[in-house]
Amino acid sequence: MKKILLSLLAVPALYFSSSAQTTTLFDGKTTTGWHTYLKTGAGAWKVVDGALTLDPKAEQQGDLVTDGEYENYELTLEWNIEKTGNSGIIFGVHEDPKFGATYQTGIEMQVLDNKDAEDNKKANHLAGSLYDMKAPSADVCKPAGEWNKVKLRKKDGHLTFWLNGTQIVDTQMGSDEWKTMIANSKFKTWADFAAYPKGHIALQDHGHVVAFRKIKIKQL
DSSP states (O other): OHHHHHHHHHHHHHHHHHHTTEEESOOSSOOTTEEETTSSSOTTEEEETTEEEEOTTSSSOOOEEESSOBSSEEEEEEEEEOTTOEEEEEEEEOOOTTOOSGGGTOEEEEEEOTTTOTTOSSGGGSTTSBTTTBOOSSOOOOOTTSOEEEEEEEETTEEEEEETTEEEEEEETTSHHHHHHHHTSTTTTOTTTTOOSSBEEEEOOOSSOEEEEEEEEEEO
16 A cells, blocks of 8 residues: 555656646747847747737848757747748757858758748648658648647657647658758758757748747757
8 A cells, every 4th residue: 555655646746847847938928038040139020919920021030049058858839820931940050150040050840831832842841841851741731820730859869740740750860861861952061050969949030921839848
């Protein structure tokens, strides 16, 4: 009986320990914890109806990045993009003036209106893809104007993407598959691409209205 009681007591302890690892990166009300890449303030990004939303007509454009840096984690969020829209979730971003853009160092999970966006011609450019490297195993993206749910896992260089509950990408950084994908991508001559294990997470400004909400991270 004593052993059973101890086991039961351990369950909530494990639950709370696991819960403590999950952090809300966006409070749904302010841009606290975020800034425009290489700048201060949130610039063209505003909070609209509980979502971080890009105004492509605002003066200070740029990708929005987390103040913090992360290495091993599960990131969850929801995104919603306008018709013809293009954006991305870029991670492993090294913020340094010698890199003019987040994608020079960061890896991208594509955000796209698969139906009407201009960049919908290649499979590895569709929503949920490991951009320009690996196509999603299934097209489970919802239409423009609807919310899509993302889970992105990065653990010791192992990348796994889920979109709307379906696992669509799985690969290991540094593997033979990875090297082949790099060699066949636009990044083949970019020495600093995916070179930083720890980095910022960015929401891409690609000139289209896009919104992100329910952004949480669980460090592994």
